[in-house]
Amino acid sequence: MTSQSASARMTSRASARALNRRAARVEKTQLLLAEFENTSDVLHAAEVMRRAGYQKWDVHSPFPIHGMDAAMGLKDSRLGWTVLLFALTGLTGAFVMMYWMGGVDYPFVAGGKPPGALPPMAPIIFELTILFSAFGTVLGMLHLNRMPRHNHPVFSSERFKGASDHRFFVSVDSRDKNFDAGRTRALLESNHASFIELIEVTS
Amino acid sequence: MYHEPILELGEEPLVKPGSTLHDITEDVCRVAESKMPRAWYVAFSIALVFVAIFAVSVATLFWRGIGAWGNTGPTFWAWDITNFVWWVGIGHAGTLISAVLFIFRQRWRTAINRFAEAMTLFAVLGAMTFAGIHVGRPWVIYYLFPLPDQMSLWPSFKSPLLWDVFAVGTYFTVSLLFWFTGLVPDLATMRDRATTPWRRRVFGFFAMGWRGSNRSWRNYERAYLILAGISTPLVISVHSVVAMDFATSIIPGWHTTIFPPYFVVGAVFSGFAMVMTVLLVARKIFKLERVILPRHLDLMNKVILLTSCLIGFAYATEFFIAWYSGNPYELYVFKNRAVGPYSWAYWTMVVCNVIVPQIFWKKSMRTNVPVMWVVSILINVGMWFERFVIIVTSLHRDFLPSSWGMFHPSIVDIGTFTGSIGVFFAGFLLFMRYLPVVAMSEVKGTMAQADPHYVAHHAEPEDGVSRESAAAALAMEAES
Numbered sequence: 064m065t066s067q068s069a070s071a072r073m074t075s076r077a078s079a080r081a082l083n084r085r086a087a088r089v090e091k092t093q094l095l096l097a098e099f100e101n102t103s104d105v106l107h108a109a110e111v112m113r114r115a116g117y118q119k120w121d122v123h124s125p126f127p128i129h130g131m132d133a134a135m136g137l138k139d140s141r142l143g144w145t146v147l148l149f150a151l152t153g154l155t156g157a158f159v160m161m162y163w164m165g166g167v168d169y170p171f172v173a174g175g176k177p178p179g180a181l182p183p184m185a186p187i188i189f190e191l192t193i194l195f196s197a198f199g200t201v202l203g204m205l206h207l208n209r210m211p212r213h214n215h216p217v218f219s220s221e222r223f224k225g226a227s228d229h230r231f232f233v234s235v236d237s238r239d240k241n242f243d244a245g246r247t248r249a250l251l252e253s254n255h256a257s258f259i260e261l262i263e264v265t266s
Numbered sequence: 267m268y269h270e271p272i273l274e275l276g277e278e279p280l281v282k283p284g285s286t287l288h289d290i291t292e293d294v295c296r297v298a299e300s301k302m303p304r305a306w307y308v309a310f311s312i313a314l315v316f317v318a319i320f321a322v323s324v325a326t327l328f329w330r331g332i333g334a335w336g337n338t339g340p341t342f343w344a345w346d347i348t349n350f351v352w353w354v355g356i357g358h359a360g361t362l363i364s365a366v367l368f369i370f371r372q373r374w375r376t377a378i379n380r381f382a383e384a385m386t387l388f389a390v391l392g393a394m395t396f397a398g399i400h401v402g403r404p405w406v407i408y409y410l411f412p413l414p415d416q417m418s419l420w421p422s423f424k425s426p427l428l429w430d431v432f433a434v435g436t437y438f439t440v441s442l443l444f445w446f447t448g449l450v451p452d453l454a455t456m457r458d459r460a461t462t463p464w465r466r467r468v469f470g471f472f473a474m475g476w477r478g479s480n481r482s483w484r485n486y487e488r489a490y491l492i493l494a495g496i497s498t499p500l501v502i503s504v505h506s507v508v509a510m511d512f513a514t515s516i517i518p519g520w521h522t523t524i525f526p527p528y529f530v531v532g533a534v535f536s537g538f539a540m541v542m543t544v545l546l547v548a549r550k551i552f553k554l555e556r557v558i559l560p561r562h563l564d565l566m567n568k569v570i571l572l573t574s575c576l577i578g579f580a581y582a583t584e585f586f587i588a589w590y591s592g593n594p595y596e597l598y599v600f601k602n603r604a605v606g607p608y609s610w611a612y613w614t615m616v617v618c619n620v621i622v623p624q625i626f627w628k629k630s631m632r633t634n635v636p637v638m639w640v641v642s643i644l645i646n647v648g649m650w651f652e653r654f655v656i657i658v659t660s661l662h663r664d665f666l667p668s669s670w671g672m673f674h675p676s677i678v679d680i681g682t683f684t685g686s687i688g689v690f691f692a693g694f695l696l697f698m699r700y701l702p703v704v705a706m707s708e709v710k711g712t713m714a715q716a717d718p719h720y721v722a723h724h725a726e727p728e729d730g731v732s733r734e735s736a737a738a739a740l741a742m743e744a745e746s
Contacts, residue, residue, distance in 0.1 A: 106718040109480075125287065125455070126711040127483040130718055135480060140488035164412060164420035173424045186429040186507055190436040193500045197440040197493060201447055204489035208482040211474030218477075224458035226478045227451065229287035229710075 092264040093237035094216045095247055096223065097256035098230055102128050105231035108254040109134040112233065115250060119236035123217070123226040142203050149199025150192050157191035158184060216264045280374055280712045282556040287710050290557065294452075294704045295459055297552040302699055305551050310695045316688020323681030324399055332402050334678040341661045341673040346400035348653040349683050351508055352536070353690075354393035354434060355529070355649065357441070358501055359537020360386025364444060365497035368490070374565055376708040377558045380452075381548070382541045383445040384701075388693040389540070390438045392686045397434065399682075426510040433507040440500055444493045450476050450486075451707040505533045512656065519599035519660030522587065528580040532652060535573035535619070538566055539645035546639045548698060557704050560633045567632040570645070574623035577652075581620065599660055607672065608659045611651050618648025 099105040102124070109122050113136045122131060165171055166179020176183055205211070217223045217234055226232050233256070235247055248259055281290065327334045337344050360382040367375040398407060410431045412421055421428050453469050454476035460466035476482070506526035513525040542563075549558045588600040603612045622644050625631045632638070663670045697703070710716055 102716060102718040121477075122480040123478040124480065124483070125291075125451070125478055126707045126716055127487050128480070128716065128718060131480050132484055137481065137484055140485045142485050142488045142492065146492050160412060161423045165423050169418065169420055171420075171422065173422050176424050180424070183424040186426075186503065186510075187423060187432045189503055190429075190432040190500075193496050193503075194436040194439060196496050197443050200489045200492045200496075201443050204447070204485050205474070207485040208479075210476070210482070213470060213475045215475060215477060227455040227458045227476075228291045 092216075093244070094262040094264065095235040095237070095242075095244065095251070096217065096220055096260050096262055097233045097235075097248075097251040098222060098225070098258040099232065099255060100230070100257050102231060104255040105233065106131060106134050108233050108251060108256065111250065111254050112235075115241060117235060117239050117241050117247075119239040119242075121234050123223070123232040123234065125227050125229060125231075128231075140207070142200065142207060145203035145206075146196050146199045149203075150196040153192040153195025154188055156195070157188040161187060216262050219262055220260060222258060222260070279714070280377065280559070280561075281709060282559060285556055285713070287713065287715055290704075290706055290709050290713070291455060291459075293554060293556050294702050294706050294709075295456060297554070297698065297703055298456065298700055299459070299461075303551055306695060306699065310692065313688045313692035313695060316685050317692050318685075319681050320685025320689050323678050323685050326678050327399060327682065328404060332400070334676060335682075336673055336675045336679050338671070338673075340664065340669050340671050341658055343657050343661060344673050345654070345675055345679045345683055346396055347511075348650065348657055349686060350393050350396035350400070351529075351653045351657075352650050353389045353396065353686070354437075354508055355505065355533035355536045355653075356540045356646075357386040357389035357393065357437070357537065358505060358530070358533035359541050360384070360389075361437075361441060361444070361497050361501040362534050362537065363541070364448070365494040365501065368494040369498060372565075373712045374562050376705055376712055377562045378541060378545060378566070378704075379708070380445075380448065380703055380705045381545055382537070383441065383448065384694060384697045384703075385537075385541060385544060386441045387438070387445060388690045388697075389537075390434065390441060391693070392690050394434060394438060395686065395689075396682075397430070426507065426514045429507045430511055433504045437500060437504045440493070440497055444497060447486075447489060447493060448705055448708075449701065450474065451478065452702040452705060454478065455706055456702060502530055505529045512660075517660050517664055518593070518595040519603075519656065521596075522584065524580060524583055524587070528577075528584075531573050531576045531580065532649060535570065535577055536645060536649035538570050538573065539642040539649070542566060542570070542638060542642035543646060544694060546635055546642070548703060550635075552698070552703065554704065557709060563635070563638060564629070564632045567626045567638055570642075571623055571626040571632075574620060574626075574645075578620035581616065595665055599663070602663055603655055603659045606659065606663070608655065608662070611655050612659070615648050615651040615655055618644045619652060622648075 097108070099108060105122060105124065106128060109131060112120055113134065122128075122135060124131070161184045162179050170178035172178060174183075217226075217232075222230070223232060233251060235242060235251075237244070241247070244261060248261075251259055335344065335346065337346065360379075363375050363382040364379045367379075398404060401407060401410075409415070410421065410428070450473060453473035457466055457469035457473045460469055506529065509525035509529035512520035513522060515521060545558065546563075549555060585600050588596045591597075603609070622641055625637070625641070658673050662673055
């Protein structure tokens with residue numbers, strides 16, 4: 064209902080353009096999945112892909128492959144900055160909480176230590192810094208990896224199940240500017256891909 | 267198909283030679299996918315009996331109060347805190363193996379880290395249970411947390427007991443996050459192998475759509491490194507804080523600066539022993555000999571031997587300082603430990619913790635499975651007695667002889683303690699039943715096949731082919 068009334072409000076030209084775009088998107092979202100049998104082949108293929116200038120592509124492996132980040136031309140993970148932010152939040156949060164509770168709201172002398180004394184706060188400041196950092200690490204990692212994402216085109220391939228077992232894959236998105244179903248396939252084939260399939264994305 | 271791996275001098279493979287990547291998946295997943303052996307059901311039934319004993323004991327404790335235990339003046343802390351420290355100590359091996367050995371690039375840890383991490387979780391859960399039920403009025407347990415209450419009084423942040431709440435709470439949470447992060451790629455393997463829709467859905471949900479993407483591995487590996495980096499000081503801080511529960515008091519035998527490092531070493535020692543106890547049984551029942559090699563056990567026994575010597579050194583230092591300090595109360599406590607009414611506990615501790623592990627100087631003993639299993643159990647016993655000796659012998663005779671007394675455990679004490687072991691094993695057996703017990707993705711990463719320089723043999727000469735394909739690729743680039 065909503066989409067109908069929305070399109071009615073659009074000018075005919077705009078709606079035609081939108082339809083074209085949608086059609087183009089449906090047509091174009093394909094995924095080329097090339098399977099490799101060992102790490103040296105997939106590493107080599109990744110280097111070739113990078114040199115050929117591909118952008119929207121990925122390597123899938125059951126374990127991280129040494130040297131793959133460089134082969135793919137990936138930059139260092141930015142996760143550390145997120146964690147630093149969380150760590151500082153935990154650190155200042157712990158201090159402010161304890162200072163306010165024990166030094167301002169209900170000043171309290173215990174063990175001969177003045178209200179708001181810093182040394183006895185050290186352990187809890189430390190623990191909360193660690194606690195916040197740990198949450199920052201896990202949540203930051205999930206965010207950077209766009210997880211959880213349960214629906215992905217690669218999952219429609221039966222063979223892709225080997226990616227978590229003993230097989231290695233290169234996936235290329237058809238929206239990549241260099242993508243050409245024939246040429247990309249030939250490139251991967253000439254680099255020892257043992258099996259290649261084209262996944263049609265219907266959604 | 268592959269070249270023989272090229273190893274450094276003295277280096278041994280971390281996985282049984284000749285294993286393929288798929289063998290690892292099969293060996294590990296098979297455990298959680300097939301019907302459990304009869305031994306599992308027997309063990310689980312026994313564990314459930316003890317879970318019931320635990321439930322009844324805790325119910326009795328809540329109904330009748332702390333008096334249901336043998337705790338009474340002057341030993342107001344006894345088995346409850348002994349069990350708390352014992353469990354939290356056992357938990358330390360998990361983080362040590364996952365985090366500290368990871369940072370030191372001890373890749374042999376991959377065979378045992380999942381076990382150790384799961385063990386940490388259930389052990390720390392046990393510790394938190396004892397910390398929670400020993401408070402006397404468990405219905406006002408929220409006094410422990412900085413929550414506003416009707417008395418407008420906040421918890422005292424100057425108390426080590428409150429530090430403990432934060433330390434153990436953080437430790438459990440971080441261990442859980444670490445364990446779960448490590449599980450994600452393996453859960454994806456379980457998801458991809460699932461044969462029933464339920465397994466696929468449940469593993470799929472927790473695998474969170476992991477695709478083994480290298481763009482994800484990059485952040486994942488960094489996350490793992492950071493978690494290891496922050497867990498390392500955490501694990502040291504946790505048992506140090508537990509030690510400060512004692513060391514910041516003025517009781518002779520507790521008020522010593524050696525406590526924090528001494529407790530941390532003891533924790534590692536007891537934790538490795540518990541990993542060994544559980545691991546050896548699981549290795550046998552689930553036929554994990556391909557992944558968990560005698561070499562791994564040998565290395566673990568070396569850590570046990572090292573920490574045993576450190577513990578022995580700490581015991582000796584305590585005695586020396588008791589004499590050297592010139593404090594008569596301090597000296598009395600230590601004399602009382604060695605020759606007093608609890609000397610049987612003291613000497614059990616010394617024999618189990620310091621003397622027995624010395625047989626690991628011999629390599630044939632370090633690789634003898636029955637021997638190390640028995641030794642690991644003796645260490646568990648010895649470390650329980652260590653905490654008992656520290657707590658009870660220090661409290662039962664302090665400054666005033668008129669307030670001296672003896673501690674006698676009640677049936678509820680025995681029930682809560684043995685019951686907590688049942689809870690631990692029940693949890694652990696469920697973990698083995700449903701989840702991958704070895705970190706597959708990490709083990710695969712240590713294998714020769716994981717090394718890209720380790721070129722595969724095809725029918726063609728490998729060098730020529732790769733040059734040809736590179737040339738083809740360049741031609742393709744030029745064309746486009």
